[in-house]
Amino acid sequence: MLDINTLNLKYGQSQILHDVSLSAPAGQITCVTGTNGVGKTSLLKAIAGRHPFSAGTLSVDGKDLPPGKPAIMAQSGIGYVPQGREVFPLMSVEENLQTGFACLPKSDRRIPDDIYDLFPVLADMKARRGGDLSGGQQQQLSIARALVTRPSVLLLDEPTEGIQPNIIQMIGRTIQLLRDRGDMAIVLVEQNFEFAYGNADHFHVMQRGRITEAFSKQDATKDRLLASLAL
Numbered sequence: 001m002l003d004i005n006t007l008n009l010k011y012g013q014s015q016i017l018h019d020v021s022l023s024a025p026a027g028q029i030t031c032v033t034g035t036n037g038v039g040k041t042s043l044l045k046a047i048a049g050r051h052p053f054s055a056g057t058l059s060v061d062g063k064d065l066p067p068g069k070p071a072i073m074a075q076s077g078i079g080y081v082p083q084g085r086e087v088f089p090l091m092s093v094e095e096n097l098q099t100g101f102a103c104l105p106k107s108d109r110r111i112p113d114d115i116y117d118l119f120p121v122l123a124d125m126k127a128r129r130g131g132d133l134s135g136g137q138q139q140q141l142s143i144a145r146a147l148v149t150r151p152s153v154l155l156l157d158e159p160t161e162g163i164q165p166n167i168i169q170m171i172g173r174t175i176q177l178l179r180d181r182g183d184m185a186i187v188l189v190e191q192n193f194e195f196a197y198g199n200a201d202h203f204h205v206m207q208r209g210r211i212t213e214a215f216s217k218q219d220a221t222k223d224r225l226l227a228s229l230a231l
C-alpha cells in the first residue's frame with residue numbers, strides 16, 4: 001500500500017505539486033489522470049525518488065520514505081516504469097533486465113521465472129540490444145525491468161504512449177493480471193482515456209498540481225470521468 005499525504009514538489013522556485021494526497025492499495029490499479037503539464041510525471045518522480053518532494057509524507061506499507069532517494073525507494077518496493085521507457089540502447093535485453101538487480105540482496109539477483117511468461121517476446125530477444133527493439137518491445141522491457149526488482153508498488157507513466165493497439169491491449173491484460181495477484185499496488189499515469197477507463201479501479205484527476213477529484217470506477221460513469229477531465 002502506497003500512502004501519500006499533502007505532498008509538495010518544487011522545481012527551483014516554482015511549486016508544481018500542492019498538497020497531493022492519495023492512497024494506492026495492493027490489488028488495485030489507481031489511475032492519475034489529467035491534461036498535459038498538470039504534474040502527473042512530477043508526482044511519479046517524487047514517489048520514485050527521482051526528484052525530492054519539499055513537504056508532506058510518503059510511505060509504503062506504513063514505512064515513511066525520505067525525499068529524493070531513488071535507491072531507497074527501489075529497495076523499499078517501488079518499481080518505476082518512466083515515461084519514454086529509458087531502455088539502455090547498447091545493452092542487451094537480458095542486461096537491461098539485470099540492471100534491476102541493483103536494489104536486491106545478492107540471494108534474489110535472478111530474473112524471476114514469470115517475467116518471460118508475461119513477456120515472451122523478451123525471451124526470444126534476450127541477446128538483442130535494447131536500442132534495436134520496437135517501441136512496443138521496449139515498453140515491455142521497461143515494465144519487465146521494473147518487475148525484476150520485485151516491487152510492491154508499480155508506477156507506470158504513460159505506458160501506451162506511441163505504442164500500437166495490439167501491444168496496448170497486451171499491456172492492459174498484463175497489468176490486470178499483476179493486479180489480480182493481489183500483492184501489488186499499481187499506479188497508472190495515463191492520458192489514453194479508453195485504456196485508463198478500461199483498466200483502472202480508482203481515478204484521481206489532477207489540475208494544476210492538485211488532485212481535484214477522486215472516485216472509484218464503480219462510482220463513475222465514463223461520462224463523469226470525461227467531464228472531470230474537460231474541466
Ligand SMILES: Nc1ncnc2c1ncn2[C@@H]1O[C@H](COP(=O)(O)OP(=O)(O)OP(=O)(O)O)[C@@H](O)[C@H]1O
Nearest residue numbers: 011016034035036037038039040041042043083191
Ligand atoms: N525539470 C523541470 N524543471 C522545471 N519545470 C519542470 C521540470 N519538469 C517539469 N516541469 C514543469 O512542471 C509542470 C508539470 O510537468 P509534468 O511533466 O509533471 O506534467 P504532466 O502532467 O506529466 O505532463 P505530460 O502529460 O505532458 O507529461 C509543467 O509545467 C512542466 O513544464
